[in-house]
Amino acid sequence: MRATEGRARTGVLFCSCRGELSSGLDLGSLKEYVRGLPDVVLVGETAVLCDQNGQEELRKAIADNRLDRVVVAGCTPRVYEEMVGRALVAAGLNRYMLEMANLREQCVWPHRDRKRATGKARLMLAAAVARASMLEPLHGGRIGMKRAALVLGGGVAGMQAAIDLADDGNEVHLVERDGQLGGRTWQLSTTFPTHECKPDGCCMHYCRECILVPKVEGVMQHPRIRVHLGSELLEFGGVFGNYTARIKEPGGIKEVEVGTVVLATGSRLVDPANLPEFGYGVHKDVVTFLDLERMIVASRPGDHELHRPSDGKVPKVIDFIQCVGSRDETGRGKAHCSLVCCTYAIGQAKELKRRYPDAQVFIHYIDLRGPYRGFEEHYREARDMGIHFLRGRVSEVAADRDGLVVVGEDIDTGKLLRIRSDLVVLSTGQEAAPGTEALSQVLRVPLDGDGFFRELNPAFDLLERKGIIAVGCAAGPRGIRYSVQDAKAAAATLNGLMRSGEVPVPAERAEADEQRCSGCRQCESVCPAGAIVMKKVADRRRGATRWVAHVNPSQCVSCGACAMACPSKAILLSNHKMKQLWAQIEALT
Amino acid sequence: MTGFEPKIVGFLCNWCTYTGADLAGVSRFQYPPNFIPIRVMCSGAVDPMYVVKALVEGADGVLIGGCNPGDCHYQSGNYKARRRATILKQLLKDLGLDERRLWVRWISASEGKKFAETVTEFTEELRRLGPSRFREEWAL
Numbered sequence: 001m002r003a004t005e006g007r008a009r010t011g012v013l014f015c016s017c018r019g020e021l022s023s024g025l026d027l028g029s030l031k032e033y034v035r036g037l038p039d040v041v042l043v044g045e046t047a048v049l050c051d052q053n054g055q056e057e058l059r060k061a062i063a064d065n066r067l068d069r070v071v072v073a074g075c076t077p078r079v080y081e082e083m084v085g086r087a088l089v090a091a092g093l094n095r096y097m098l099e100m101a102n103l104r105e106q107c108v109w110p111h112r113d114r115k116r117a118t119g120k121a122r123l124m125l126a127a128a129v130a131r132a133s134m135l136e137p138l139h140g141g142r143i144g145m146k147r148a149a150l151v152l153g154g155g156v157a158g159m160q161a162a163i164d165l166a167d168d169g170n171e172v173h174l175v176e177r178d179g180q181l182g183g184r185t186w187q188l189s190t191t192f193p194t195h196e197c198k199p200d201g202c203c204m205h206y207c208r209e210c211i212l213v214p215k216v217e218g219v220m221q222h223p224r225i226r227v228h229l230g231s232e233l234l235e236f237g238g239v240f241g242n243y244t245a246r247i248k249e250p251g252g253i254k255e256v257e258v259g260t261v262v263l264a265t266g267s268r269l270v271d272p273a274n275l276p277e278f279g280y281g282v283h284k285d286v287v288t289f290l291d292l293e294r295m296i297v298a299s300r301p302g303d304h305e306l307h308r309p310s311d312g313k314v315p316k317v318i319d320f321i322q323c324v325g326s327r328d329e330t331g332r333g334k335a336h337c338s339l340v341c342c343t344y345a346i347g348q349a350k351e352l353k354r355r356y357p358d359a360q361v362f363i364h365y366i367d368l369r370g371p372y373r374g375f376e377e378h379y380r381e382a383r384d385m386g387i388h389f390l391r392g393r394v395s396e397v398a399a400d401r402d403g404l405v406v407v408g409e410d411i412d413t414g415k416l417l418r419i420r421s422d423l424v425v426l427s428t429g430q431e432a433a434p435g436t437e438a439l440s441q442v443l444r445v446p447l448d449g450d451g452f453f454r455e456l457n458p459a460f461d462l463l464e465r466k467g468i469i470a471v472g473c474a475a476g477p478r479g480i481r482y483s484v485q486d487a488k489a490a491a492a493t494l495n496g497l498m499r500s501g502e503v504p505v506p507a508e509r510a511e512a513d514e515q516r517c518s519g520c521r522q523c524e525s526v527c528p529a530g531a532i533v534m535k536k537v538a539d540r541r542r543g544a545t546r547w548v549a550h551v552n553p554s555q556c557v558s559c560g561a562c563a564m565a566c567p568s569k570a571i572l573l574s575n576h577k578m579k580q581l582w583a584q585i586e587a588l589t
Numbered sequence: 590m591t592g593f594e595p596k597i598v599g600f601l602c603n604w605c606t607y608t609g610a611d612l613a614g615v616s617r618f619q620y621p622p623n624f625i626p627i628r629v630m631c632s633g634a635v636d637p638m639y640v641v642k643a644l645v646e647g648a649d650g651v652l653i654g655g656c657n658p659g660d661c662h663y664q665s666g667n668y669k670a671r672r673r674a675t676i677l678k679q680l681l682k683d684l685g686l687d688e689r690r691l692w693v694r695w696i697s698a699s700e701g702k703k704f705a706e707t708v709t710e711f712t713e714e715l716r717r718l719g720p721s722r723f724r725e726e727w728a729l
Contacts, residue, residue: 076611076614077628078603078607078608078611102611102626104614105610105611105613105614105615106610106611106613106614106626107614107622108614109614109615109617110613110614110617110618110619110620110622110705111619111620111621111622112619113622116622117622119622120622120623120624120625123625124625124626127625127627444664446661446664449659526633526669528663528664528665528666529663557663558630559630559631559633559634559662559663559666560629560630560631560633560634561631561633561634561663561666561669563634563636564633564634564635564636564669573630573634575630576629576630576634578636578638581627581629581636581639582642584627585598585627585639585642585643585646586642586646588596588598588625588627588643588646588648589596589598589643589646589647589648
């Protein structure tokens with residue numbers, strides 16, 4: 001506020017970063033230079049700004065000199081802007097009355113020539129001070145939010161998210177394309193890490209029957225979860241905190257209002273018919289791992305024998321082929337590793353070996369990958385049981401009068417292999433579920449290079465974007481346990497958001513000036529977040545109404561695309577106004 | 590052109606190239622100090638007027654740095670920047686500016702080395718081209 005009355009009072013604080021800055025720059029001459037820049041009323045120096053003493057110094061400097069804005073000359077704003085901003089707030093200033101001159105990362109460290117680095121630092125400081133003079137206080141806010149969530153996908157991840165969200169008091173709409181819940185997990189006989197169901201021995205209650213059935217029932221019977229089976233998302237609109245979704249149900253169309261969304265749409269298995277050398281769909285005894293799961297499940301009641309598809313015989317030689325459609329550089333499959341296939345193939349091999357100790361079981365692999373706790377023990381146990389691990393690609397699954405022949409090589413011994421096999425199991429990889437791309441457009445969630453939903457930050461994933469989080473295999477292949485963890489983390493994040501009943505509105509956002517807006521809708525078409533809507537206003541001059549752009553503050557992602565596109569400069573990004581950029585450029589050149 | 594040191598203004602997107610430039614510093618990759626950064630939220634928010642302004646004010650070259658194609662934090666900002674830069678280059682050419690003075694490069698947050706190399710190459714190119722006369726020709 002003080003800024004608007006008369007001149008700005010800018011304080012420039014050098015953080016020498018324990019000598020880092022002074023080691024490569026002539027700080028004395030820089031301080032002298034900055035003193036002569038417009039609006040600068042204080043030039044100070046501290047050794048370390050990022051500890052409590054440094055911030056206390058900053059607070060004191062602001063108070064003693066009645067500063068209304070601060071330029072910190074030191075490190076990168078990418079890391080320290082938040083923290084320094086808090087110190088400003090503590091001193092009674094608006095957090096956005098701060099500009100940082102990145103002299104450490106982008107001047108001292110990459111330039112050894114002290115004289116020239118100092119010259120560059122002068123320009124950077126001039127630009128920072130010029131921009132600071134143009135800063136205005138910014139204010140965020142909060143708007144009301146629906147305490148309801150939409151969960152797309154009813155596999156393990158979707159069910160877990162639904163339960164955790166509903167337990168926290170939120171209404172949940174769980175939409176599942178299939179006629180039943182459970183996803184791919186529902187089709188599995190046993191799961192890692194036990195991969196065993198011993199009704200007569202030490203049952204660990206880890207299998208589908210013992211874990212998944214209660215979970216499915218928990219979802220179906222939950223008073224706050226509404227399950228929409230055989231349904232799909234038809235349309236999606238509204239703004240963060242108050243989304244509307246139209247769901248196509250078998251009985252018609254239902255519209256729901258939600259505050260947040262969990263994408264748990266899973267993945268699909270690569271179709272092995274794309275890789276004709278394995279003979280899937282040609283030879284009956286070439287099956288996928290999921291077919292084998294069904295065979296195992298089918299064999300549990302009755303005679304407890306595994307019957308192969310062609311003639312019902314019990315297979316005595318079984319070959320598992322890994323990386324079918326994964327780690328494929330030919331373009332017929334996927335380039336990525338599907339992460340779970342080594343684990344489940346070993347589990348299935350053990351199950352077969354337990355039932356038929358005389359059977360010969362081979363696993364053909366490129367590399368064994370099991371990024372899970374317990375995988376090593378899982379693998380060693382399999383080896384001790386006599387399962388043969390053969391490193392090398394299988395080139396073909398052929399057939400003659402006597403049955404199947406697996407043709408490949410064993411890289412470790414250098415031998416070509418021709419194994420007469422009774423049953424070939426393909427460990428098929430995963431790719432993005434059908435409809436993922438369409439969903440990404442409707443919900444404005446980007447995809448990664450492999451076609452899965454992209455996590456906002458690859459290192460610290462699961463950050464929500466406008467109340468929308470992708471979990472489980474929808475964000476890339478992962479095991480059951482990790483999918484469930486994803487779901488729990490997502491639900492915890494969204495619960496926290498919804499518990500407040502309010503959506504944060506960013507202070508750094510686009511703002512439209514109704515007076516200047518000509519209603520051309522350029523901004524609407526370039527906005528990646530769907531934040532711009534047209535609204536009708538009274539045009540006093542012409543005594544009529546006209547359409548102007550309005551930015552939904554909670555929906556804005558602060559990219560500035562609209563400000564750039566606006567021909568009448570009616571939309572500005574609050575923290576990157578044209579006059580600020582202009583001042584920076586003029587100071588630089 | 591002995592002794593000529595060009596001045597480069599860079600509009601760097603907050604999420605990729607600016608962070609890549611930080612990484613270049615953290616990794617101590619060296620590049621000529623001819624380059625001065627301006628942080629913007631997205632390469633798609635770089636108004637062609639900023640570029641023209643920098644050139645008219647005396648920059649010898651301008652670099653627009655954004656995320657790699659398909660990697661934009663805002664999904665499509667870098668594509669907008671790319672389309673815009675194509676037109677802008679043509680326009681600048683018509684105004685008598687060598688189009689080699691405007692570079693658009695995609696440098697991710699993890700490509701510190703690439704950032705340093707890009708600035709080094711650009712500086713060398715501008716040293717070869719000599720000072721820009723755009724300022725004298727177009728300054729009002």
